[in-house]
Amino acid sequence: MKVINISEVDKNRVTMPGADKVLKQIPISSKDGTPNFSLRVFTVEPDGFTPFHHHTYEQLNYIIEGEGVLINEKGEEKPLKKGDFALVLPNEIHQYKNKLVDKPFVFICGVPKEFE
């Protein structure tokens, strides 16, 4: 059993092209022996966004705080707020953006352990 508070997890800036003002934490990963799935936490600062991209694996989200959007392949924005869950299936084009000017947009992003 592992228990860790998000405040104790290293937070690193995402340098992937297409991302801006995004920080990443990894509270549960393959290093912990998780058999199938890992959990990441992204903090998107005001004006920040993740890449508009796709990949072969899915993402499972829970919004911890703030308000943002999940953008689909057509550029349509689905609002996301605290208490929302989202499922992005493999190969779906997607992007997350913070929509508040004064608060971070923080969400869990679960991915298969092979990717974290």
Next chain:
Amino acid sequence: MKVINISEVDKNRVTMPGADKVLKQIPISSKDGTPNFSLRVFTVEPDGFTPFHHHTYEQLNYIIEGEGVLINEKGEEKPLKKGDFALVLPNEIHQYKNKLVDKPFVFICGVPKEFE
């Protein structure tokens, strides 16, 4: 892509032997086409607890609100509060209990899609 707020998800009482005052929601499940993992949310009411048990699959937790404990095979209690993540590996004996008398203990519980 699916987006759903936890307030929109059906909430049902857990009737499993050994559980008391526990409600369950399933915001992301195999019905949504999730390739690997599903997300459940448990609400443990004051004085409530989940079964003291084990199973062949892991659980990934995030505490949404309240204060409780995660109990291991020795009966030792690890405190859990908002912002905590927990990983219970396959076959580890575990139990969750609410420790507040006036507030629910609410947490995400991720499991392989075969079990939800």
